[in-house]
Amino acid sequence: DHKFVVILDIPVVGVDALTQLTKFYKVMIIDHHKPKGYVRVCYINPRIYDDTIYAPTTYIAYKIYESFLNPKDILWIACIGVLGDHGVESCKDIFIKLRKMNPDLFGNSEITSESLFRNSKLGMLTRMIDAGRVIDVKNVDKVFKIITTAKSYKDVERNSFIRKLFKSLELEFEKNLKEFEKNKxxxxxxxxxxxxxxxxxxxxxxxxxxxxxxxxxxxxxxxxxxxxxxxxxxxxxxxxxxxxxxxxxxxxxxxxxxxxxxxxxxxxxxxxxxxxxxxxxxxxxx
CATH class of the missing domain: 3.10.310.40 (Diaminopimelate Epimerase; Chain A, domain 1)
Structure with a gap:
């Protein structure tokens, strides 16, 4: 039986839902939106201490994991999550670590959200993974399982399901860029x-x-x-x-x-x- 519920990156968790959950489980909320006054839960949000901080929830979760376990094998996943949430500039330490481990993910890209997203393999992987959610939210569970069972980022890069989603998304994206130039x-x-x-x-x-x-x-x-x-x-x-x-x-x-x-x-x-x-x-x- 499960004893814990961890809620990630949800701006507002309904009071009624939270009340019911806390009757049966120990609840942890990890978030980076405007802090809320939740009670009877473990609430982790760096903006409680400094409202100007921008730290994606992925980064916070990674730092917690790092305190207890060896995070080496999940560092690439953490960096994809932070890049996808445009948080590179405030979380550069993990990207510097990953570049030392896997320089091929960076190429000649600078460690900025814009440069990585456009000019690196890490950016391509981020777009590939996001394609599942963009095309249909029902794909998220399957993509999640692919990531969590992958032995390295290369398993994601080669995955036929993700590659098919990514190709469909790239075609739609290019079409809309042309429409944008005409209709903005x-x-x-x-x-x-x-x-x-x-x-x-x-x-x-x-x-x-x-x-x-x-x-x-x-x-x-x-x-x-x-x-x-x-x-x-x-x-x-x-x-x-x-x-x-x-x-x-x-x-x-x-x-x-x-x-x-x-x-x-x-x-x-x-x-x-x-x-x-x-x-x-x-x-x-x-």
Missing amino acids: KVFKSVVFYEIKSKYNLKSSFAGYVQTLFEDKVICVAQKFGEYYEVSLRKGEKLSVDLSKLAETLIEGLKDASGGGHPSASAVRFPSNEIKNFINKLEKIKF
């Missing part, structure tokens, strides 16, 4: 694009496009049912806090929600509010 809206401080895809591409697409506009906020919207979900990213020259911007953007929009991190956030609102949302984007000045 460029405002004073914001670039807006509505992505139309059978896959949940908004987040990864926004993460790529942010490298093309160093002084603008990138806003990629995708419609799901009766709601729009929007990913916000920013160019490297901007110091704006995107979590605060998300909160500002949803003011006055009915049934809207938003938040996240200073460098990456998201908003969600009913589809009939899209014009009001775009009007807000046009007026933003930094």
